[in-house]
Amino acid sequence: MDKNRVILITGTRKGIGNYLSRYYTEKGDQVIGCSRKPLKSQLPNYHHFCLDVSDEKCVKELFVELYKAYHHLDVLINNAGIASMNHALLTPLATVRKIFETNYFGTFLFCREAAKLMRKNNFGRIVNFTTVAVPLKLEGEAVYASSKSAIETLTRVLAREFGADNITVNAIGPTPVKTDLINSLSEKKLTALIQRQAINRYGELRDISNVIDFFLRPESDFVTGQVIYLGGI
Amino acid sequence: MVDRNKIEQIIFEAIEDLNFQRPQEDQLKKSEDTVLFGYSGQLDSLGLVDLVLAVEQKITEKLDKVVTLADEKAMSQKKSPFRTVGFLAEYICQLLEEEKDG
Numbered sequence: 001m002d003k004n005r006v007i008l009i010t011g012t013r014k015g016i017g018n019y020l021s022r023y024y025t026e027k028g029d030q031v032i033g034c035s036r037k038p039l040k041s042q043l044p045n046y047h048h049f050c051l052d053v054s055d056e057k058c059v060k061e062l063f064v065e066l067y068k069a070y071h072h073l074d075v076l077i078n079n080a081g082i083a084s085m086n087h088a089l090l091t092p093l094a095t096v097r098k099i100f101e102t103n104y105f106g107t108f109l110f111c112r113e114a115a116k117l118m119r120k121n122n123f124g125r126i127v128n129f130t131t132v133a134v135p136l137k138l139e140g141e142a143v144y145a146s147s148k149s150a151i152e153t154l155t156r157v158l159a160r161e162f163g164a165d166n167i168t169v170n171a172i173g174p175t176p177v178k179t180d181l182i183n184s185l186s187e188k189k190l191t192a193l194i195q196r197q198a199i200n201r202y203g204e205l206r207d208i209s210n211v212i213d214f215f216l217r218p219e220s221d222f223v224t225g226q227v228i229y230l231g232g233i
Numbered sequence: 234m235v236d237r238n239k240i241e242q243i244i245f246e247a248i249e250d251l252n253f254q255r256p257q258e259d260q261l262k263k264s265e266d267t268v269l270f271g272y273s274g275q276l277d278s279l280g281l282v283d284l285v286l287a288v289e290q291k292i293t294e295k296l297d298k299v300v301t302l303a304d305e306k307a308m309s310q311k312k313s314p315f316r317t318v319g320f321l322a323e324y325i326c327q328l329l330e331e332e333k334d335g
Contacts, residue, residue, distance in 0.1 A: 060299045067293075116286050 005029045005216075006070045010053050010110055011080030013039055015179035016129075019205040020077060020212070021046060032066055035080070053080045053106030063113040072121050075216055076114040078107045078128045078151075085185055088142045096143050103147040108154060111169070115162050124167035125216050128155050132173050132233045136196060148173075152227050159225030168224035170215045175203040175231035198232020235326045235333075241265065243295060244318055244325075247287035251280070265319035274316070281315060292325070300328050 007024050011017035012033030021033045025045045033039070034049040047069070051058040066073060082102045084095050107128055118124025130152050133145040152171055159169040175197055176190055194200050211228050214220060245263040252260045261267055261275055268274045270281045285302050292298055307314050307324065314324030 056301070057299070060301065064293050064299055116289075119286075 005074040007075040008032045009077040017079040023209050054101035059109045073117045075125045083144045085140050099143050099147050104150045118167045119165035122166050126169040127215050128171040130171045130173040132175050135233050156225045171227045172211045173229040177203040203230050235329045240322045240325045243291045250287050267318045270315040
């Protein structure tokens with residue numbers, strides 16, 4: 001892998017994605033990011049695309065532009081995601097569709113198009129995002145958690161399909177981190193959730209970049225199809 | 234009108250790229266009648282992936298068009314566009330024409 005890697009991160013406008021784009025540009029990597037809306041501030045070594053991650057045409061166009069500009073892609077971090085915390089009996093089908101479109105279809109499209117580019121160089125690292133809501137089977141998160149379950153299975157199967165091209169595919173499952181995504185959860189519920197972890201604290205952004213860094217290390221070329229949950233779930 | 238000869242040429246170039254990685258006895262012929270995939274086809278599923286990706290890439294490079302060849306439409310055609318080089322060329326022309334018509 002080059003010292004200055006080309007890293008594509010989805011969902012970079014805020015939260016974890018925004019942190020990761022800053023973290024990797026500061027390390028000297030070239031970062032390409034995307035979100036529905038533009039970024040509030042510009043970063044050096046950063047190029048932003050405005051798109052819906054589940055829009056196949058726009059996603060393909062992003063990869064054409066990426067190929068024209070950089071001719072290769074080292075890393076894809078599929079961070080974009082939306083959540084809806086609600087009892088299943090009160091969840092409209094439109095919400096289910098929206099969550100699966102962004103979380104699962106978006107992840108699938110980016111994995112597919114990234115692997116097309118990565119296999120040219122016989123190298124690639126893909127990191128997907130799941131959640132501790134999957135192993136904890138959290139009530140009120142049926143749709144969000146099942147969209148992430150689908151991502152876990154996708155991760156394991158793609159690891160096998162892309163393995164021959166030296167592309168690793170892994171996933172990280174963060175515990176609650178203080179971002180917009182958990183704004184709709186009550187403090188009481190979050191505290192109860194944290195009590196189910198082996199280490200009872202909120203996740204920090206650095207906990208996430210630490211696991212991603214592990215997946216990206218050159219020495220991790222034999223680590224694929226794995227899901228790492230933070231906090232000791 | 235999409236130039237079919239140009240499309241065939243693009244497929245032939247993709248075949249040339251593929252042939253670099255194939256043993257001498259498995260070389261694909263650059264002909265409209267070459268059977269690619271299915272009964273008595275020369276490609277297995279991974280070989281087809283390689284060809285489809287190479288053709289998509291060359292279309293983008295040479296025609297500045299973005300196409301997805303393995304879409305629902307391709308998979309549901311009675312006459313598979315991946316059967317022969319000729320069928321594939323025809324299908325690509327059809328896709329590009331449709332894109333032009335909006």
